[in-house]
Amino acid sequence: xxxxxxxxxHNVAALLVVARVLIRxxxxxxxxxxxxxxxxxxxxxxxxxxxxxxxxxxxxxxxQKMADVRDRLTGLRKPSPNVITHPPNExxxxxxxxxxxxxxxxxxxxxxxxxxxxxxxxxxxVDAIDGAQDHVHIVFYIWLADDSGTRMVEAIERxxxxxxxxxxxxxxxxxxxxxxxxxxxxxxxxxxxCVTAFPWGMPLxxxxxxxxxxxxxxxxxxxxxxVAFTGSRNCADMAFALKPKYAPWxxxxxxxxxxxxxxxxxxxxxxxxxxxxxxxGEMLAMVDAVxxxxxxxxxxxxxxxxxxxxxxxxxxxxxxxxxxxxxLTTPYYVPDMALDAAIRSAARxxxxxxxxxxxxxxxxxxxxxxxxxxxxxxxxGVRIYLFQPGLLHSKITTVDNRYxxxxxxxxxxxxxxxxxxxxxxxxxxxxxDELNQRQASYVARSVELSxxxxxxxxxxxxxxxxxxALASPLL
Numbered sequence: 143x144x145x146x147x148x149x150x151x152h153n154v155a156a157l158l159v160v161a162r163v164l165i166r167x168x169x170x171x172x173x174x175x176x177x178x179x180x181x182x183x184x185x186x187x188x189x190x191x192x193x194x195x196x197x198x199x200x201x202x203x204x205x206q207k208m209a210d211v212r213d214r215l216t217g218l219r220k221p222s223p224n225v226i227t228h229p230p231n232e233x234x235x236x237x238x239x240x241x242x243x244x245x246x247x248x249x250x251x252x253x254x255x256x257x258x259x260x261x262x263x264x265x266x267x268v269d270a271i272d273g274a275q276d277h278v279h280i281v282f283y284i285w286l287a288d289d290s291g292t293r294m295v296e297a298i299e300r301x302x303x304x305x306x307x308x309x310x311x312x313x314x315x316x317x318x319x320x321x322x323x324x325x326x327x328x329x330x331x332x333x334x335x336c337v338t339a340f341p342w343g344m345p346l347x348x349x350x351x352x353x354x355x356x357x358x359x360x361x362x363x364x365x366x367x368x369v370a371f372t373g374s375r376n377c378a379d380m381a382f383a384l385k386p387k388y389a390p391w392x393x394x395x396x397x398x399x400x401x402x403x404x405x406x407x408x409x410x411x412x413x414x415x416x417x418x419x420x421x422x423g424e425m426l427a428m429v430d431a432v433x434x435x436x437x438x439x440x441x442x443x444x445x446x447x448x449x450x451x452x453x454x455x456x457x458x459x460x461x462x463x464x465x466x467x468x469x470l471t472t473p474y475y476v477p478d479m480a481l482d483a484a485i486r487s488a489a490r491x492x493x494x495x496x497x498x499x500x501x502x503x504x505x506x507x508x509x510x511x512x513x514x515x516x517x518x519x520x521x522x523g524v525r526i527y528l529f530q531p532g533l534l535h536s537k538i539t540t541v542d543n544r545y546x547x548x549x550x551x552x553x554x555x556x557x558x559x560x561x562x563x564x565x566x567x568x569x570x571x572x573x574x575d576e577l578n579q580r581q582a583s584y585v586a587r588s589v590e591l592s593x594x595x596x597x598x599x600x601x602x603x604x605x606x607x608x609x610x611a612l613a614s615p616l617l
Contacts, residue, residue, distance in 0.1 A: 155189055156181050156182060156188075156189060159181050159192055159193070160178050160181055160182070163177050163181070163192070164178075170478065170479065172479055177192050180192065195355070198356075198446045198559060198560060211415045222247075222249060222401055224249040224250050224251045224400070224401040224432060225247045225248070225249055226247065226248040226249065226250055226438060229248065229569075232463065232465075233463075233545065233569060235459055235463055236456075236460055236463055236545065236567070236569075237440070239451070239455055239456055239459040240440050240442045240456050240567050241440070242450060242451060242455075243444060243450055243451040243452065243453070243455055243456055244440075244441060244442035244443050244444065244456075245443075245450070246405050246441050246442070246443075247440065248438055248439065248440035248569060249400070249401040249402055249405070249438065249439065249440070250401075250432075250436055250437070250438040251400050251401055251432025251434070251435070251436040252398055252399065252400030252401060252402045252436045252437040252438070252439045253398070253399045253400055253436055253437065254396055254398050254402075254439060254568060254570070254573050255396065255397045255398075256394075256395075256396055256573065256576045256577065256580065257371075257395045257396065257397060259392050259393060259394070259395075259536075259580070260380065261289070261290055261380055263375065263393075263395045264290045264293060264377075266397055267294065267297075267363055267371055268293055268294065268297045270363070270365045270369050270371070270397075271297040271298060271300075272297055272300065272301070273365070274301050274306045274365050275306070275366050276306065276307065276366045276367075277306060277307040277308070277309070277364075277365070277366060277367075277425070278298065278301055278306060278308045278309070278363070278364075278365050279309050279362070279363065279364040279365075279407065279410045279414070280294075280298075280308075280309070280311065280362070280363045280364075280377075281310075281311040281312070281339075281358065281360050281361070281362045281363075281410055281413060282311075282312055282313075282317065282360075282361055282376055282377045283312075283313045283316040283317070283357065283358060283359045283360065283361065283376055283550070284312075284313070284316040284317055284320075284376035284377065284378055284384070285312050285316075285317045285320045285376065285378070286317075286319070286320060286376070286377065286378040286379070286382070286383055286384065287319065287320055287323045287324075287325050288381070288383050289379055290377060290378055290379045291320065291325065291377050291378060291379075294377055295325045295328060295329055298310065298329050298332070298334050299328060299329060299332040299334075302329070302332040302334045303332050303333065307335075308332075308333070308334035308335065309334070309335045309337075309410075309414060310329060310334055310335070310336045310337070311337050311338075311339055311358065311413055311414065311417065312336075312337075312338055312339065313338070313339045313340065313357050313358045313359070314338040314339060314340050314341040314342060315340070315342075315357055316357065316359075316376075317338070319384075321336075321338055337414070337417050337418060339357070339358035339413065339417060339562075340356055340357060340358060355560060356446060356560055356561075356562075357561050357562070358413065358561070358562045359550050359551075359557065359561035359562060359563050360409065360413070360443075360550050360562055360563060360564040361373060361374065361375060361376060361550050362406050362409060362410050362564060364403060364406055364407045367403060367404065367407055367425070367427055368399065368403065369398070369399050369403065370397070370398045370399075370402070370403040370406040370407070371395060371396070371397050371398070372395075372396060372398070372406060372548075372549065372550075372564060372566055373393060373394045373395040373396050373548055373549065373550075374394050374395070374535055374536050374548070374549065374550060375393035375395045375535075378391070380393075380532075382533075385504050385533075388500075388502060388504045388532065388533040389532055389533070390531070390532040391533050391535045392529070392532055392533070392534050392535055392536060392584070393536055394536040394538055394548050394580065396548060396566070398439065398566075400432050400436055400437075400439075401432065402439040402440070402441060402566070404426065405440075405441035407425070407426060408426055408441075409441060409443045411423065411425060411426060412443075413562070437568065437573055438568070438569040438570055439566055439568050439569070439570075440566070440567040440569070441564065441565070441566055441567075442547075442549075442564070442566070442567060443562075443563070443564045443565075444551070444558075444562070444564075444565075445561070445563070446559060446560055446561075446562075452557075452559065453549075453557060453558060453565055454477070454478050454480060454481045455480075456547065456565070456567070457481055457484075457539055457547065457553070458480050458481050458484040460539060460541050460545070460547065460567075461481075461484040461485055461488050461539075462487070462488070463541065464488050464493045464541045465493065465542055466493060466494065466542050467493065467494045467495075467540075467541070467542055467543060468485075468488055468493055468494070468495045468539070468540070468541050468542075469495075469496045469497075469538070469539070469540045469578060469581045470485070470495075470496070470497045470498070470538070470539050470553070471497075471498040471499075471534065471536045471537065471538040471539075471581055471584060472497075472498075472499060472536075472553040473499065473503070473504075473533060473536075473537075474503070474505070474508050474512065474552040474553065474554045475497070475512040475515060475554065476508060476511050476512060476553070476554035476555055476556075477515070477553050477554065477555075478555060478558060482515060482518075482519075485497075485519065485522075485524060486518060486519060486522035486524065487522075489519075489522045489524045490522050490523060494525075495523065495524045495525065496524070496525045496526075496527065496581075496585070497519065497524055497525070497526050498526075498527045498529060498534065498581060498584045498585060498588060499512065499526065499527075499528060499529065499534065500528070500529050500532075500533045500534040500535075501528035501529055501530050501588075501589065502533065503533070504533055507610060508554070510606055510610050511607070511610040511611055513596075513603075513607040513611075514607035514608050514609075514610055515611055516591065516607075517597075520591070520592070520593040520596060521593060525590065526590070526591040527585050527588035527589065527590050527591070528588055528590075528591055529584055529587055530587055530589060531587055534584060536548075536580075536584070537549055537550065537551060537552060537553075537565075538577055538580070538581060540574050540577050543574055543575055543578055544569070544571050544574060545567065545569045545570075545574060546567070546568045546573065546574045546577050547565050547566065547567045548565065548566055548568070548577065549563065549564055549565025549566055550563045550564055550565065551563040551564075551565050
C-alpha cells in the first residue's frame with residue numbers, strides 16, 4: 143500500500159513540476175526539455191533539483207530595491223557630450239544591443255590601457271589607491287590573502303587612515319576565506335567600509351526565497367571618479383592559492399580614464415546602495431567632458447534581477463556582425479544555443495574564427511561539457527587552441543580588429559543568467575589590436591586541436607562529453 147501511495151504522490155508532484163516548467167516565461171525550449179527529462183527520469187532527485195536550481199528565484203523585495211536604486215541613479219545621469227549618438231552604420235546594431243542589455247550608451251574621449259598579465263598589474267591599482275584624493279571603490283568576486291591581496295589591503299589601510307573614503311565589496315562565497323582572515327578585520331579597523339555580497343546567513347530558510355548560487359562576479363575598482371580598472375582579474379596572485387595545481391592563472395586587466403569611468407562607478411554604486419541601503423547617488427558626478435579624441439567604450443552590466451537580455455545577446459550580435467575575423471578567449475564554454483549557433487554560422491560564411499581555451503580546466507564537469515561542443519565547432523571551421531602553461535582565465539572577444547569586449551563574464555550560462563557581471567565593449571582599433579596581440583601570445587603558448595584529434599578521443603570520453611553537453615542548459 144505505502145509503495146503505491148508513494149508512487150502516486152511522486153507522479154502527481156512530477157506532473158505539477160512539469161506543468162510549472164511548461165508555463166515559466168523566458169525559458170528556452172532546450173532548457174524546458176532538459177528539465178522535463180530530469181524530473182521524469184530521476185525520481186525525487188529530479189524534482190528537488192528543479193525546485194533548487196531550475197528557476198532564477200530572488201526575493202521580490204530585493205528585486206524591487208535594486209530596480210529602485212537603478213531608477214535613482216538613472217535620474218541623476220546628465221546628458222554627456224561624449225555620448226556617441228551616430229555610430230558607424232556597421233556598428234549600430236552592436237551599440238544598440240549593448241545599450242538595451244546594460245542600459246548605458248557608448249561614450250568617446252576615453253583613455254584605455256591594457257595592463258600586464260603578471261602580478262605587477264597589481265602595482266597600477268596600488269599606485270592609484272595611494273594617489274586617491276577622495277574615495278576608493280572596489281568590488282571583487284575573489285580576494286585572497288596572498289601577496290597581491292595583502293598589498294591591496296595595505297594600500298587601502300594607508301588611504302583610509304589619511305581620510306579617504308574606502309568602500310569594498312567582496313562576494314561572500316568567492317572571498318569566503320578572505321572575510322574570515324585578519325586582513326578583512328584590518329581594513330575595517332583602518333576605517334574602510336567592507337560589505338559581503340549575497341551572504342548565506344541561514345541557508346535552509348534562504349532556499350525558500352532565493353537561489354543560493356547567485357553571485358557577484360564583478361571586478362571593478364574606481365578611484366576619485368577619475369580612473370577605473372576592470373577585466374577578468376580577481377584580487378589574487380597568478381599562483382592562485384585556492385587552486386595552485388592549475389596555476390598560473392592568466393587574466394586580462396584594463397585601466398580607464400574618461401567618461402566610461404562614470405559608468406563603472408554607477409555599477410559599483412548600484413551594488414553598494416542595494417546591499418547597504420545607503421544612498422550615495424550624488425557621487426555619480428559627471429566625469430569632465432573630454433574634448434580631444436579618444437577611445438570609445440561602453441559598459442555592459444548584467445544580473446539576474448534584470449530581464450533586458452544578457453552578455454550572450456551582446457556577444458552574439460558582435461559575432462553576427464563580423465566580416466573577416468573573430469578571436470574569442472574564455473576559460474569556460476557552456477553557451478546558450480544562440481551564441482553557439484552564431485559562432486558556427488560566422489565560421490561557415492567565411493569569417494576566420496579562433497577560440498582559445500585552457501587545456502586543463504579547474505572544473506572537471508565544465509571542462510568536459512565544453513569538449514562536448516568542440517566537434518560541431520571544428521566541423522564548422524572554427525580553429526580551437528588549447529592553452530598549455532596554466533589556466534587561461536581571460537575573457538576577450540575581438541571582431542575584425544576593430545572592436546572588442548572584455549570583462550568578468552565567461553561564455554557560459556552561469557554568467558548569462560545567474561551572476562552579476564560587468565563587461566566593457568571597446569570600439570577602438572588601437573586597443574583592439576593590443577588585445578589581439580595578447581591573444582596571439584596565448585596562441586603561441588597553445589596547441590591547436592583538430593577535428594581528427596576529437597575523432598580519436600576514446601568512446602567513453604566522447605559519450606561523457608556529449609552527455610554533459612546535452613545537459614548544458616542545466617549547468
